[in-house]
Amino acid sequence: MPKEHANWSPYDNNGGTCVAIAGADYCVIAADTRMSTGYSILTRDYSKICKLADKSFMASSGFQADVKALQKVLSSRHLIYQHQHNKQMSCPAMAQLLSNTLYYKRFFPYYAFNVLGGLDSEGKGCVFTYDAVGSYERVGYSAQGSGATLITPFLDNQLKSPSPLLLPAKDAVTPLSEAEAVDLVKTCFSSATERDIYTGDSVEIIILNASGVRHESEQLRKD
Amino acid sequence: MDTLLSSEGDSQRTQYPYVTGTSVIGIKYKDGILMAADMGGSYGSTIRYKSVERLKQVGKHSLIGASGEISDFQEILKYLDELILHDNMWDDGNSLGPKEVHNYLTRVMYNRRNKFDPLWNSLIIGGVKNGHKYLGSVSMIGVHFEDDHVATGFGNHLARPILREEWREDLTFEEGVKLLEKCMRNLLYRDRSAVNKLQIAKITEEGLTVSQPYSLKTFWNFAAFQNPTVGAEGSWILCLMMFCCTKTCAFVDASFSFIARHGSA
Numbered sequence: 001m002p003k004e005h006a007n008w009s010p011y012d013n014n015g016g017t018c019v020a021i022a023g024a025d026y027c028v029i030a031a032d033t034r035m036s037t038g039y040s041i042l043t044r045d046y047s048k049i050c051k052l053a054d055k056s057f058m059a060s061s062g063f064q065a066d067v068k069a070l071q072k073v074l075s076s077r078h079l080i081y082q083h084q085h086n087k088q089m090s091c092p093a094m095a096q097l098l099s100n101t102l103y104y105k106r107f108f109p110y111y112a113f114n115v116l117g118g119l120d121s122e123g124k125g126c127v128f129t130y131d132a133v134g135s136y137e138r139v140g141y142s143a144q145g146s147g148a149t150l151i152t153p154f155l156d157n158q159l160k161s162p163s164p165l166l167l168p169a170k171d172a173v174t175p176l177s178e179a180e181a182v183d184l185v186k187t188c189f190s191s192a193t194e195r196d197i198y199t200g201d202s203v204e205i206i207i208l209n210a211s212g213v214r215h216e217s218e219q220l221r222k223d
Numbered sequence: 224m225d226t227l228l229s230s231e232g233d234s235q236r237t238q239y240p241y242v243t244g245t246s247v248i249g250i251k252y253k254d255g256i257l258m259a260a261d262m263g264g265s266y267g268s269t270i271r272y273k274s275v276e277r278l279k280q281v282g283k284h285s286l287i288g289a290s291g292e293i294s295d296f297q298e299i300l301k302y303l304d305e306l307i308l309h310d311n312m313w314d315d316g317n318s319l320g321p322k323e324v325h326n327y328l329t330r331v332m333y334n335r336r337n338k339f340d341p342l343w344n345s346l347i348i349g350g351v352k353n354g355h356k357y358l359g360s361v362s363m364i365g366v367h368f369e370d371d372h373v374a375t376g377f378g379n380h381l382a383r384p385i386l387r388e389e390w391r392e393d394l395t396f397e398e399g400v401k402l403l404e405k406c407m408r409n410l411l412y413r414d415r416s417a418v419n420k421l422q423i424a425k426i427t428e429e430g431l432t433v434s435q436p437y438s439l440k441t442f443w444n445f446a447a448f449q450n451p452t453v454g455a456e457g458s459w460i461l462c463l464m465m466f467c468c469t470k471t472c473a474f475v476d477a478s479f480s481f482i483a484r485h486g487s488a
Contacts, residue, residue, distance in 0.1 A: 007239055010336050010364055035368055040379050042360075043370045065333050065365030108337075 011063050011111045012037055015198030016048055017147030018059035019188055020117035021159070022125030022140050026178045026209040029117035030185045031059040032147075032193070032220065034201040044201035044222065051213075053078055056094040056118040057206050061145030062132070063111035070110045073101055091118035095128040095136060102134030109133050113144040119208055125173055140172025147192030147199040154191065158184060182207060186218050193220045236340040240292035242266050244277045245416040246378030247288035248406050249347045250390060251356045251371045252399035255427035256349035258288050259403040261411075262436055263418035270418055278424045278433050282307045285321040285350035286426050286433075287328075290375040291363065292343035299342060302331060321350025321357040325367070333365030345375035351428050374406075377414045382406035396425065408439050 015036040020029045031048035034041060049059045050071040058074070060067040077097060081089050089097070095116050102110055109132045116128040129142035140161050143151040162170035174181065182205060189203040200223070205216040242264050249258040264272030277296070278288045281303050289296040306327060310319045319327075325348040335341050341363045349358045359369040372386040385406050394402065400423060411417045419441070424433040452458045 004238075008341065008363075010339065010341075012362075012364060012366060014366060037362075037366065040383075042366075042379070043368045045370065046368055063366075065329075065336070065367065068329075068367070069333060069365075 011066075013062060013111070013146075013198075014042070014064040015146050016061035017143065017145040017151065017189070017192055017196065017199045018048060018061050018113070018115045019143045019151060019155075019185055020059065020115040020127040020129075020141065021155075021176075021181050021185060022117070022127040022173045023176060023178060023181055024125065024173055025119075025123055026181070026207060027057075027117045027119060027125035027127065028178075028181050028185055028205060028207050029057045029059050029115070030189065030203055030205040031061065031145075032189060032199050032201060032203050034199065035064060036198050039197075041201075047204055049204055049206055050075070052089075052094055052116075053091075053118070054088045055208065056089065056091045056116060057208065058098070058114055058116050059144075060112045060114045062113045066110040067112045070101065070112050070114075074098060077101075090121050091116070091126050091128075092120055092138075094118070095126075095138070098128075098130065099134040099136045102130065102132065106133050113148075115142050115144050117206075117208070119210075123210055125208075140174055143188070145199075147189075147196040150192045150195055151188045154188060155184075178207060178209065182216065189218070189220060236338075240295075240343040242271065242293045243416070244275060244290045244293055244296070245414055246374060246376045246382065246410055247277060247290050247345075247347050248374040248378045248382045248386075248403060249288065249349045249358050249372065250386060250394070250399060250403065251349075251358050251392075252394040252396065253392075254396065255351045255356055255425065256286065256358055257396075257399045257403055258286055258347060258349055258424045258426075259407050259421060260288050260290075261407065261418050261421040263416060263420070264293050265416045268415075270416070273418055273420060274436070276422065276433075278422055280431050280433070281324050281348075281350075282310065283318050284352040284426070284431075285319075285324045285348060286424050286431060287324070288347040288349075288375075288424075290345045295342040295344050299328070299331070299344065299346070303328075318352075320352035320355075321348050321359070322352075324348055324350070325357070325359040325361065325369070329361050329365060329367045332361050332363060332367075336364045347373050347375060350426050354428060377410060377417075378406070381409050381413055385409065404439060408441065411439060411441060 016032050018031040033046050035043045035046040052058050052074050078089055114130040120126045127142055128136050128138050130136045141155050141159055159174050161172045193200040200220045202220050203218050207214040247260040260277040262275050263270055264275040281287050343363050346361045360373040361367040372390050374382045407421055419438045420436050422434050422436055
């Protein structure tokens with residue numbers, strides 16, 4: 001009997017763009033707040049950023065139901081970690097946990113495109129970037145999601161990262177100040193909004209540094 | 224038959240919906256939540272059932288509206304019944320609010336999607352608890368969110384734009400109903416699975432009511448539909464009409480003269 005074709009897909013792309021930039025003593029994590037399906041906008045006011053630990057924030061775009069499930073799994077695992085170790089997970093530790101969680105569903109993946117941002121144990125900014133099945137790398141900056149292809153070349157130009165192939169390995173963390181980095185992120189989003197239909201409405205920005213967490217929000221084009 | 228890889232032919236998983244309900248719309252208003260849905264149950268292109276209640280109460284504080292497969296909605300109502308029963312059995316003075324019900328349903332829908340056996344519905348949950356208004360949506364694959372106004376199916380295309388223009392935080396009950404009726408009328412005109420028999424439900428801190436079914440007035444006598452191109456500049460219809468008028472008149476005249484002279488058969 002010829003195999004029937006499925007008439008529904010377990011996946012959907014709810015769109016959106018995420019960006020993170022690591023600084024010497026800060027980290028900026030940002031994502032737009034639009035949630036779409038097909039050519040419709042479901043809501044203009046939806047957060048894609050999740051606080052996983054005191055010094056780890058994850059921004060994820062892709063299939064929203066999978067993103068929410070992934071956030072739930074990681075938050076639960078962090079709670080258990082706190083019970084067992086009486087301390088918060090470090091950002092590099094959370095990075096490894098996220099990778100393992102994603103690979104666990106290698107054969108029915110979480111359709112989530114993640115950027116993890118935070119401060120490492122030395123207080124330096126760190127950004128980790130992922131694919132849907134857990135392949136990850138520590139970088140100085142990253143963009144994921146529908147507007148990533150528009151933002152990444154711009155960031156490459158502005159942040160002039162040293163080659164990861166250099167020996168000894170040079171740090172990719174940007175020498176820009178915190179204010180300059182936040183401004184750069186806002187520019188990234190307003191540019192991506194112009195050309196990517198799935199990016200817009202507003203951008204939510206989280207700034208992590210030694211003094212704590214700060215929130216900023218900018219309105220974007222709603223068309 | 225190979226039992227390791229069951230063929231699609233004997234699969235018990237949901238493949239496609241059979242009896243379906245169309246759009247549901249929900250809005251927050253000054254005192255609480257308003258939801259609207261028509262009472263149609265379509266079987267493909269046939270409107271088979273015309274008294275399907277697609278808005279149902281859940282516990283003390285919430286209302287659920289469903290579109291999609293009606294039998295799956297009935298299954299969901301059974302799950303919710305059990306949920307509320309166990310909540311009541313605690314007898315601890317606490318009760319599940321709309322946020323909790325929404326979260327529960329999101330988990331149910333997502334887990335069924337994970338098993339490749341979805342409940343083929345798009346759900347809207349609304350309610351008021353301790354003064355907080357809540358309005359949320361869940362789809363058959365678990366995509367969920369909350370907003371000031373939500374809709375399922377065609378409602379996303381036809382009702383949301385109206386709501387984006389005209390929704391306000393401080394809508395009165397009458398204004399809210401008028402706004403919902405405007406959306407439902409638009410759906411009635413343009414959604415072929417819509418029927419002109421609807422219910423509107425209201426939830427406030429005080430309580431919940433689902434209205435009696437009623438119909439909307441529709442308007443078809445737009446001037447532009449009467450004679451669409453009469454008198455239009457250079458239109459051939461104008462010429463043809465004039466040609467036909469004169470020729471017909473002449474023909475009719477001649478016919479009557481002929482009949483008058485020779486008598487009708």
